[in-house]
Amino acid sequence: MKRLRKSWRDPALILAVAPAGLLMTAFFVVPLVMTALLSFQGTKYYRLVWTWNLDVWSDVFSQAHYWTIMGRTVWMSGLCVALCVILGLPIAYAMATRLKSLENHITILIVFAFLTDAVLKTFGWVLFLDRTGVFNGMLTLVGFPPGATDLLFGPGATMIGMVYNLLPYTIFTIYLSMVRIDRDLILAAYDAGASKTRTFFEVTLPLARPGIYAGAILVFVLSLGVFLEPKVMGGGTSPMAAELIRQSFETRVNWPLGAALTLVVIGIGMVSLGLAALVVRNRLQGQDLQGQGGQV
Amino acid sequence: MDHRTESRIADVILYGSVAAMLVFFYIPILTLVAFSFTDSRFLSFPIEDFSLRWYGALFENRDFLPALGNSALVAAVSTLLSTILGTAAALAWMRFRFRFQRVFQAVTFAPLLFPQLLLGVVMLLWFSVLGNWLDFSPGLVTVILGHGVYIIPFTLVIVAVQIHGFDDTLEDAARDAGATRWQVFREITLPLLWPGIVSAAVFAFLLSWGNFYISYSLSGTARTLPTFVFSGIAVGSSPIYPALATLTFVPALLLVVAADGFRRHAAKRNRMVLHTEEN
Numbered sequence: 001m002k003r004l005r006k007s008w009r010d011p012a013l014i015l016a017v018a019p020a021g022l023l024m025t026a027f028f029v030v031p032l033v034m035t036a037l038l039s040f041q042g043t044k045y046y047r048l049v050w051t052w053n054l055d056v057w058s059d060v061f062s063q064a065h066y067w068t069i070m071g072r073t074v075w076m077s078g079l080c081v082a083l084c085v086i087l088g089l090p091i092a093y094a095m096a097t098r099l100k101s102l103e104n105h106i107t108i109l110i111v112f113a114f115l116t117d118a119v120l121k122t123f124g125w126v127l128f129l130d131r132t133g134v135f136n137g138m139l140t141l142v143g144f145p146p147g148a149t150d151l152l153f154g155p156g157a158t159m160i161g162m163v164y165n166l167l168p169y170t171i172f173t174i175y176l177s178m179v180r181i182d183r184d185l186i187l188a189a190y191d192a193g194a195s196k197t198r199t200f201f202e203v204t205l206p207l208a209r210p211g212i213y214a215g216a217i218l219v220f221v222l223s224l225g226v227f228l229e230p231k232v233m234g235g236g237t238s239p240m241a242a243e244l245i246r247q248s249f250e251t252r253v254n255w256p257l258g259a260a261l262t263l264v265v266i267g268i269g270m271v272s273l274g275l276a277a278l279v280v281r282n283r284l285q286g287q288d289l290q291g292q293g294g295q296v
Numbered sequence: 297m298d299h300r301t302e303s304r305i306a307d308v309i310l311y312g313s314v315a316a317m318l319v320f321f322y323i324p325i326l327t328l329v330a331f332s333f334t335d336s337r338f339l340s341f342p343i344e345d346f347s348l349r350w351y352g353a354l355f356e357n358r359d360f361l362p363a364l365g366n367s368a369l370v371a372a373v374s375t376l377l378s379t380i381l382g383t384a385a386a387l388a389w390m391r392f393r394f395r396f397q398r399v400f401q402a403v404t405f406a407p408l409l410f411p412q413l414l415l416g417v418v419m420l421l422w423f424s425v426l427g428n429w430l431d432f433s434p435g436l437v438t439v440i441l442g443h444g445v446y447i448i449p450f451t452l453v454i455v456a457v458q459i460h461g462f463d464d465t466l467e468d469a470a471r472d473a474g475a476t477r478w479q480v481f482r483e484i485t486l487p488l489l490w491p492g493i494v495s496a497a498v499f500a501f502l503l504s505w506g507n508f509y510i511s512y513s514l515s516g517t518a519r520t521l522p523t524f525v526f527s528g529i530a531v532g533s534s535p536i537y538p539a540l541a542t543l544t545f546v547p548a549l550l551l552v553v554a555a556d557g558f559r560r561h562a563a564k565r566n567r568m569v570l571h572t573e574e575n
Contacts, residue, residue: 002464006392013394020385020448024403028415028445031422038421056318091317094310104556106314112552113321115499117506123529124324127331127538132340134327141342164320171317191419196302218409225411228508232529235500254344255421262417266410273409 009169020293021249032266039260048255056256060264066244072269073241077223080162084219085134085162087213088170092211093204095171114168122161122232129157129233153235161229166222170215177211178204213280220276325545332538350539360540363524367505370436370520372408374443379497381444382451390459408449415446416513418443423514434516442510447503451496460491465481491562498555502548 006013042051060066091143095103113121128134132156135203140146151157175266181204189199227242317434335345385404388394407415423438466488470480486493509520515523521544528537 002392003391008395015402016384016388016392017394020381020404020452021400023381023441023444026406027419027441028407031418033420034422034425038425039482052328054367087313088375089315090310090313091355091522094314098307098310099314106318108552108556109318110321111499112549113504115327115506115552116325116548117522117525117541117544119508119526119529120328120506120537120544121324123537123541124328125367126529128327130340132338134330137342141378151302164324167317167320196306201399205416221409222411225413227413228526242411245413245417249417249420257423259421262414264409265414269409269411289556 021204023139035259035262039263041256043254043256056260059257060260066261066264068114069239069244070241070264072238072266073224073265076162076240077161077220078222080166081157081215081216081220083159084167084170084173085216085291088174088215089205089212091171092178092208093173095175096181110168111172118165118228119232121164122228125161125164125233126152126156127248129160137177152233153237154240155234156238158226158230158234158238161233163224166219166227168219169222170212173215173218174208174211177208177214181207210280213276217273217276218270224265224269245253317481317512328538328541329365329545330538331535332498332542334535336539337535350536351543354539357404357536360521360524363519364520366436366515366518370443371501372506373394373440374447375497375501376442377444378451378500378504379493381502382448382496383455383493385448386452386455386459388418390456392421404452405449407445408453412507412509413512413513416510419445419510435515435518438514438516438522439511439518442514443504443507445477446507446510447500450503451500452497454468454499455489455492456487460489462488492557494558494562498551502549505544505548 008014021161023215038048039056040052040054041051042049042055049282086295095106099106126133129149130136131150131152132146133152135151136144136149137145139149151160185203185207186199189203190196194202225242226247230240230243232240241264245258245261245265315510324438330343333346333348334343335347335349338342347563382411387401389399389401389404392401394400419438419442420434427433467480467484470484475483506522508526511520512523519527525540526538528534
């Protein structure tokens with residue numbers, strides 16, 4: 001498909017670009033700038049005062065408490081990424097190779113679950129994992145003592161909730177890169193005598209890398225901001241960054257602090273995005289060189 | 297290990313993982329549906345007696361009705377807003393080349409990489425500052441704008457995927473036959489993109505209908521269904537919430553099924569149009 005070169009004087013271009021561009025500028029870019037500006041202000045008697053100083057930032061960097069929570073958030077997000085990739089791989093592979101006839105139905109089932117109200121799903125998990133909930137009830141039916149597991153209100157439950165809400169992202173990105181793989185490459189590997197397992201690990205998996213990276217990045221940045229899972233399923237015992245931000249806005253009514261903490265989380269996300277981009281570029285370049293070497 | 301056993305093991309792992317995933321995804325949803333029919337005040341398993349008692353209780357106290365109305369209004373307007381703006385932006389992304397295209401792409405895609413709570417907080421700060429200056433307080437309008445910012449990247453990607461498989465020779469043919477730019481857009485481009493636009497609209501509706509984080513930050517004193525349920529379960533799990541949950545699943549499910557039917561129908565029709573034109 002050809003792309004048309006458009007000048008800014010063309011009304012068609014203005015019509016296509018202006019509405020979304022203006023909305024995003026006014027309610028996404030400007031708010032980000034505003035957040036940055038607010039982090040240099042102060043509060044007095046729960047009211048914002050425009051002071052222009054670094055008090056909030058020196059507070060943020062001197063309190064170990066904040067960084068414990070940030071550290072926990074990064075650790076939980078990293079674990080969540082690992083679990084989402086490992087669980088997403090076989091599912092995406094099965095959907096791309098085995099379940100062609102059912103693929104459409106499975107996609108709809110995933111999309112429906114994914115788009116259902118997150119509060120309700122989290123509440124459903126609470127009822128399932130509770131001491132007197134469905135899971136323990138089922139275990140009693142097969143002979144375990146009542147209340148055999150006590151998952152709810154701990155970091156384990158938080159992790160179940162995070163994986164639950166973010167797994168669809170890795171399934172879809174990995175699936176999309178797997179269906180694009182040229183089937184001939186896989187058949188060639190079989191012809192050359194490679195077993196199915198070996199073909200998967202040496203042909204399919206490396207070619208699916210773009211999808212794995214994209215999914216991993218998405219899951220990581222999105223899990224930095226989870227709030228419902230640690231609050232409702234984790235019982236608030238091990239708060240994550242979002243809870244800290246909410247508290248500084250709602251309980252302490254300290255906007256500059258909330259703004260600064262928000263920027264810290266965004267910063268962590270951007271730094272990891274940048275690092276990931278660097279790694280991916282190096283890897284993909286390495287792959288290209290190998291491919292060229294093979295052709296020569 | 298011979299090839300037979302190897303592929304059998306692979307089959308077990310692969311089919312098993314898909315089955316396990318589907319069970320995993322539907323655990324909380326089915327749990328809620330099951331508990332909505334309990335007769336007991338306590339949401340514990342096994343469920344002793346089944347009844348419609350809590351549906352009755354739900355319709356008697358009706359506290360949820362304003363929240364339901366707000367959710368429906370917000371979802372309808374945000375769907376319209378984000379589908380139209382997302383479609384226009386997708387056309388600019390995929391079919392045009394222009395100065396500052398990179399900037400436009402970055403700005404319209406970036407919200408997808410933001411945790412929703414942070415998006416909500418950042419916008420709340422801005423709306424509060426604006427509200428101080430212009431004398432308004434956050435409410436349904438700010439929720440709709442917030443949903444727009446959050447949902448447009450999704451609708452944009454969905455429509456862009458549809459544009460990617462687009463055959464532009466039909467447009468050339470129409471232009472050659474003397475159609476104006478607007479006619480080409482209305483008679484050729486839009487019908488061919490329709491399946492993608494409908495999928496985007498369904499996605500937009502459900503994302504807005506079930507949205508918690510952004511509504512929570514931006515709704516002020518107004519309540520939508522998710523924030524209503526959140527404030528309810530935060531103080532203790534009352535047995536009416538599973539019934540309310542089950543009722544909100546129904547329109548969403550119907551919408552998804554109807555949209556899939558439409559998508560297949562449209563895909564078939566487009567194939568037929570192309571086929572007859574080839575002959």
